[in-house]
Amino acid sequence: xxxxxxxxxxDHGHGGALPGTIGxxxxxxxxxxxxxxxxxxxxxxxxxxxxxxxxxxxxGALVIASIKxxxxxxxxxxxxxxxxxxxxxxxxSIIFLVWMVSYxxxxxxxxxxxxxxxxxxxxxxxxxxxx
Amino acid sequence: xxxDTLHNQFQSGKLGMWLFLGQEVLFFAALFTAYSVYRGNxxxxxxxxxxxxxxxxxxxxxxxxxxxxxxxxxxxRCAQLEQRKGLLITIAITWACAATFMxxxxxxxxHKIHIGAIWxxxxxxxxxxxxxxxxxxxxxxxxxxEGKTQIEAVNDYLGKGGLGLxxxxxxxxxxTGLHGIHVLVGMGLYIxxxxxxxxxxxxxxxxxxxxxxALYWHIVDLIWxxxxxxxxxxx
Numbered sequence: 097x098x099x100x101x102x103x104x105x106x107d108h109g110h111g112g113a114l115p116g117t118i119g120x121x122x123x124x125x126x127x128x129x130x131x132x133x134x135x136x137x138x139x140x141x142x143x144x145x146x147x148x149x150x151x152x153x154x155x156g157a158l159v160i161a162s163i164k165x166x167x168x169x170x171x172x173x174x175x176x177x178x179x180x181x182x183x184x185x186x187x188x189s190i191i192f193l194v195w196m197v198s199y200x201x202x203x204x205x206x207x208x209x210x211x212x213x214x215x216x217x218x219x220x221x222x223x224x225x226x227x
Numbered sequence: 228x229x230x231d232t233l234h235n236q237f238q239s240g241k242l243g244m245w246l247f248l249g250q251e252v253l254f255f256a257a258l259f260t261a262y263s264v265y266r267g268n269x270x271x272x273x274x275x276x277x278x279x280x281x282x283x284x285x286x287x288x289x290x291x292x293x294x295x296x297x298x299x300x301x302x303x304r305c306a307q308l309e310q311r312k313g314l315l316i317t318i319a320i321t322w323a324c325a326a327t328f329m330x331x332x333x334x335x336x337x338h339k340i341h342i343g344a345i346w347x348x349x350x351x352x353x354x355x356x357x358x359x360x361x362x363x364x365x366x367x368x369x370x371x372x373e374g375k376t377q378i379e380a381v382n383d384y385l386g387k388g389g390l391g392l393x394x395x396x397x398x399x400x401x402x403t404g405l406h407g408i409h410v411l412v413g414m415g416l417y418i419x420x421x422x423x424x425x426x427x428x429x430x431x432x433x434x435x436x437x438x439x440x441a442l443y444w445h446i447v448d449l450i451w452x453x454x455x456x457x458x459x460x461x462x
Contacts, residue, residue, distance in 0.1 A: 168445055189250075
C-alpha cells in the first residue's frame with residue numbers, strides 16, 4: 097500500500113478517480129496483490145494441515161483463516177477506509193460468535209464426563225444407574 | 228431527495244448493509260457452535276468424516292471464491308470510475324466463478340449422496356469399494372461378526388451406534404448447504420446487477436447496489452475461508 101491511498105477516508109478517490117466520486121477507489125495493483133496474498137495463505141493452510149501437529153493443527157488453521165478473513169474485510173470490503181462504525185459492527189458480531197462458541201464449549205466439556213459415565217451405566221457418584 | 232447529500236445516502240445504505248452482514252455472522256455462529264460442540268466431544272467422528280471430503284475440491288473452490296471476491300471488488304472500482312465495459316466484465320466473471328463453485332459443489336454432493344455418505348440416520352455406505360481409499364485400507368481388517376457382511380460391519384462401526392458419521396454429515400451438509408444457498412442468492416443478485424449495469428444505471432455518484440452486493444459477496448467468501456479448513460483440512 098502506498099501512502100497515497102492511506103490518507104483517503106471518504107469523499108475523494110485517488111489514482112485517476114473522477115471528481116466527486118463517492119467512496120474510496122482501490123487500485124488494480126492492490127486488488128491483485130491482495131488476491132495473490134490470499135492464494136498464498138490458502139496454500140499455506142493446506143501445507144500446515146498436511147503436517148501433524150496434533151491439537152495445534154486446529155489453532156494453526158484458525159489463525160491463518162483469521163488472517164485471510166481480516167485481509168478480505170480490510171481491503172476487499174474497504175473497512176480500512178470506511179467509517180469506524182462499520183468495522184465495529186463486524187467486529188462486534190465476531191466477538192459475540194467467539195463468546196457463544198467458547199461458553200457453550202466450556203459448558204459441554206464440563207458435563208460431558210458425567211454424561212459418558214451415566215451412559216456407561218453409572219450415576220455421577222459412581223453408583224449403578226437406577227433401572 | 229431524502230438525504231442531505233449523496234454521500235449521506237451512500238453511507239446510510241452501507242450502514243444498513245453492514246448491519247445485515249453482522250447478522251449474517253451471528254446466523255452462521257449457531258452452526259459454528261454446533262460444529263465446535265460435536266467436534267469437541269467426538270474427535271474421532273471428525274477424523275473419520277474427513278476421509279470422505281476431498282481437500283483438492285475444497286481448495287479449488289477456495290481459489291475460485293477468492294478470485295471472484297477480487298473481481299467483485301474490481302467491479303466496485305469500475306463503477307466508481309464509470310468504466311461500463313469493465314463493470315459488465317467483472318460482474319460476469321464474478322457470476323461465472325459463483326457458478327463454477329456450485330458445479331464443483333454439485334460433484335461433491337452427488338458423489339456423497341451416491342455412496343450413501345449422508346446426514347443422520349440415512350448414513351449408510353452401499354459398498355466397501357465406494358469408501359474413500361485410505362478408509363478402505365484402515366477398515367480392511369475390521370472384525371466381521373457372525374451372520375454379517377463386511378459392509379454391515381463397516382456401517383455399524385461408522386454409523387449410528389458407532390462413530391456417528393451421520394452427525395458429521397448433518398453438520399457438513401448444513402454448513403456447506405447454507406453457504407451454498409448464499410452463493411445461489413449471490414448469483415441471482417449479480418444477474419440483476421448485470422442488467423442494471425447494462426442499462427447504464429451506475430455512475431461515480433450512484434453505485435450503492437454494486438458496492439453492497441460486493442460486500443455481501445465478500446462475506447460469503449469470508450465464511451468459506453473458515454469452512455474450508457474446518458471441514459476439509461483438520462481431521
